[in-house]
Amino acid sequence: MRCNPKQVERLKWFHEARFGMFIHWGLYTLLQRGEWAMYVERIPTEEYARLADQFKPRRFDPDAWAGLAVEAGMKYVVMTTRHHDGYCLYDSQVSDFTSVKTAARKDFIGEYVKAARKAGLKVGFYYSLLDWRFPGYWEPKKCKDSAEEMVCQYHAQVKELLTQYGHIDVLWYDGHWMHSAPDMNLAEFWRSKEINSWARKTQPHIIINNRCGLDEDLDTPEQHVVASAAGRGWESCMTVGDQCGWGYIHHNPNMKTVTQLLQHLSTAASGDGNFLLNIGPKPDGSVRVEEQRRMLAMGQWMKTHGASIYGCGRARLSGGMLGVWTAKGSKGYLHIFRWPGEEAVIPCVKTRAVSARLLTTGSKVRIRHESNGRLILCGLPKDPPNPHTSVIEVEFDGVPESIPEKDRAAWLQGKAQ
Numbered sequence: 001m002r003c004n005p006k007q008v009e010r011l012k013w014f015h016e017a018r019f020g021m022f023i024h025w026g027l028y029t030l031l032q033r034g035e036w037a038m039y040v041e042r043i044p045t046e047e048y049a050r051l052a053d054q055f056k057p058r059r060f061d062p063d064a065w066a067g068l069a070v071e072a073g074m075k076y077v078v079m080t081t082r083h084h085d086g087y088c089l090y091d092s093q094v095s096d097f098t099s100v101k102t103a104a105r106k107d108f109i110g111e112y113v114k115a116a117r118k119a120g121l122k123v124g125f126y127y128s129l130l131d132w133r134f135p136g137y138w139e140p141k142k143c144k145d146s147a148e149e150m151v152c153q154y155h156a157q158v159k160e161l162l163t164q165y166g167h168i169d170v171l172w173y174d175g176h177w178m179h180s181a182p183d184m185n186l187a188e189f190w191r192s193k194e195i196n197s198w199a200r201k202t203q204p205h206i207i208i209n210n211r212c213g214l215d216e217d218l219d220t221p222e223q224h225v226v227a228s229a230a231g232r233g234w235e236s237c238m239t240v241g242d243q244c245g246w247g248y249i250h251h252n253p254n255m256k257t258v259t260q261l262l263q264h265l266s267t268a269a270s271g272d273g274n275f276l277l278n279i280g281p282k283p284d285g286s287v288r289v290e291e292q293r294r295m296l297a298m299g300q301w302m303k304t305h306g307a308s309i310y311g312c313g314r315a316r317l318s319g320g321m322l323g324v325w326t327a328k329g330s331k332g333y334l335h336i337f338r339w340p341g342e343e344a345v346i347p348c349v350k351t352r353a354v355s356a357r358l359l360t361t362g363s364k365v366r367i368r369h370e371s372n373g374r375l376i377l378c379g380l381p382k383d384p385p386n387p388h389t390s391v392i393e394v395e396f397d398g399v400p401e402s403i404p405e406k407d408r409a410a411w412l413q414g415k416a417q
Helices: 005-010 012-017 027-031 045-053 062-072 108-118 144-164 186-190 192-202 258-270 289-308
Strands: 019-023 076-082 122-128 170-174 233-239 274-279 323-328 331-336 343-346 353-358 364-370 374-378 390-396
Touching (some): 005 012, 012 274, 019 062, 019 122, 027 045, 062 274, 076 144, 122 144, 144 186, 144 192, 186 192, 233 258, 258 274, 258 289, 258 323, 331 343, 374 390
Parallel strands (some): 122 170
Antiparallel strands (some): 331 390, 343 374, 364 374
């Protein structure tokens, strides 16, 4: 799959970045049961709306959020401007259900944008197309006027977001599905081509994801890391805790370890993809300690190993049982998830290795070439130098690639073809 030249240009920074922060925060945090609480618990619209009278986050500090992203080694942030409950974190002119017109009396999105820019981060807006408050979402054929009103709201609010806050780097759609009409042409229902064409004329640089019924720039695998076809932009979004909790859940003990999160990051980069890791701030705006600790630990790892992530992509080499490879130019980076001991063996390497070093410690690694294109990395420490993921940087005499095995049995005789 090939990108057109304009798409290649606008994705340049995105491929260099590789690591971003997702922020899910809104009215639903007051319930402390996740962002889907209104629907899952079937809370009537008027009852749910009364939560806005209580939403006065005293510890909202977007500078702290942006600072955490920077410390983690992230290069961009994407924040929810409005989730499926319809509550806007900015001053929308086509809705009264906003943070500016209710108790908070604050444009949270405006402050978020300012903080992200000050921290040197690229800025992304999450926006949910659907709004649970509209009967037309649930019964689009039965409630046609309501469905049309919802679509018009979507278009109007995207225009607000892309004209009120200056340069926006990512438009991250969600909620394009239709539960009651699974066979519906989603792009036609939402008139996504129309609004996206407007968005690209207004902000030609903007990156748009695929959750609007159209492919656009990015695929968005959720809660797992699966690479798209070569040449296609993609980004794996993931929570630190359980997969059902993007927004704050008070008791969420099933937290991923730092090791798991770093391996997801490495795996995404090895497939030319990005890793968008979520935080779900508390109702008062603070970030739970468990998420902070993990982000900061990832940042420490990135300070030493960032060269193996930023701007890196696919390496045509096998990591086998060891882990995954990333590459940039003639350099390959072997991310070792399962430390082999004093030698690491990589089979079927076509490009000759010139030198190697442990990126983790800076110490030199000896190299040896054997039959079947096996590259042997020698003199490694018995135990892994990093408790999460250790990386060996290998300099090749060209772009690293494997020997294609045309005869899959040839290796038995010590031959690689």
